[in-house]
Amino acid sequence: MLGYNILAESVKMSLDKNRVTLTAFDESLELIGKGRSAYVFRIRKTDKALKVFFPHHTNVAREEAEIYKMLQDISYYPTLYDSGRNYLVIDFIEGQTLFECLVNGTHVSQDQIKEIDHALHLARQKGLNPSDIHLRNIFITSEQEIKVIDVARFRQTKQCRQWKDLKSAFYKAYVKPFFPKKIPASVLNLIAALYKKSLNPNVALGDSK
Ligand SMILES: Nc1ncnc2c1ncn2[C@@H]1O[C@H](COP(=O)(O)OP(=O)(O)O)[C@@H](O)[C@H]1O
Ligand SMILES: [Mg+2]
Numbered sequence: 001m002l003g004y005n006i007l008a009e010s011v012k013m014s015l016d017k018n019r020v021t022l023t024a025f026d027e028s029l030e031l032i033g034k035g036r037s038a039y040v041f042r043i044r045k046t047d048k049a050l051k052v053f054f055p056h057h058t059n060v061a062r063e064e065a066e067i068y069k070m071l072q073d074i075s076y077y078p079t080l081y082d083s084g085r086n087y088l089v090i091d092f093i094e095g096q097t098l099f100e101c102l103v104n105g106t107h108v109s110q111d112q113i114k115e116i117d118h119a120l121h122l123a124r125q126k127g128l129n130p131s132d133i134h135l136r137n138i139f140i141t142s143e144q145e146i147k148v149i150d151v152a153r154f155r156q157t158k159q160c161r162q163w164k165d166l167k168s169a170f171y172k173a174y175v176k177p178f179f180p181k182k183i184p185a186s187v188l189n190l191i192a193a194l195y196k197k198s199l200n201p202n203v204a205l206g207d208s209k
Helices: 006-012 059-070 098-104 110-125 161-175 184-197
Strands: 013-016 018-024 029-034 038-043 048-053 078-082 085-092 095-097 138-141 145-149
Touching: 006 048, 018 184, 038 138, 048 059, 059 078, 095 098, 095 161, 098 138, 098 184, 110 145, 110 161
Parallel strands: none
Antiparallel strands: 013 018, 029 038, 038 048, 048 085, 078 085, 095 138, 138 145
16 A cells, blocks of 8 residues: 555645645545545545645644644544644544434434533543534444544634534434434535524635535
8 A cells, every 4th residue: 555645645636716626536545525624535445534635724734633642542533543744644434424414314312412522521621622513523433433523623712612502403403303303415504504604794605514
């Protein structure tokens, strides 16, 4: 297998008016996700994931690597294997994000919500400030374990209320018998966009990631 840095270098992107397009990547990589700052690949035949940051977000790689290093003894966060100028190598997580659970109608229990709370509490005990906690950054693995990813903003000082609001929606709506347990992705994306706009009225609708 090629070195992680070579694999990261094989990932080519083009940037046009802040819109990023993936143009090439090594055949040993399988695209598994795209967020607001990076493309994420599974390294085939391994249980590792390679996160390659967009050209204008490469500075986040170092910050996120440093934060993962602080979280390495907490099982709720993936192991960090390597990091470089524009990439991280972490555990590939087999399972579904909370977003996928809602889209696929996979039940999310109150105990799982409590466990996510505990995972965030343990990060706080390390002096971190868990932020950017949303449906796509939390996994329920196929072994029914909780994993939290995308920790890049855990050192920001600004308070982030996303998890508090998600939890309150869970207890006020999701647990009620009448609430649909399966929600189309388009509806979830719209809710996320409206939510984001309510937090920051200057943000244009549409960027729901
Ligand atoms: N280790 C992983 N295992 C499996 N899927 C992942 C992993 N890391 C990220 N993903 C997928 O890729 C998406 C984007 O990754 P993320 O780290 O959140 O990027 P960003 O910082 O750009 O938001 C996630 O929402 C998830 O669906
Ligand atoms: Mg993310």
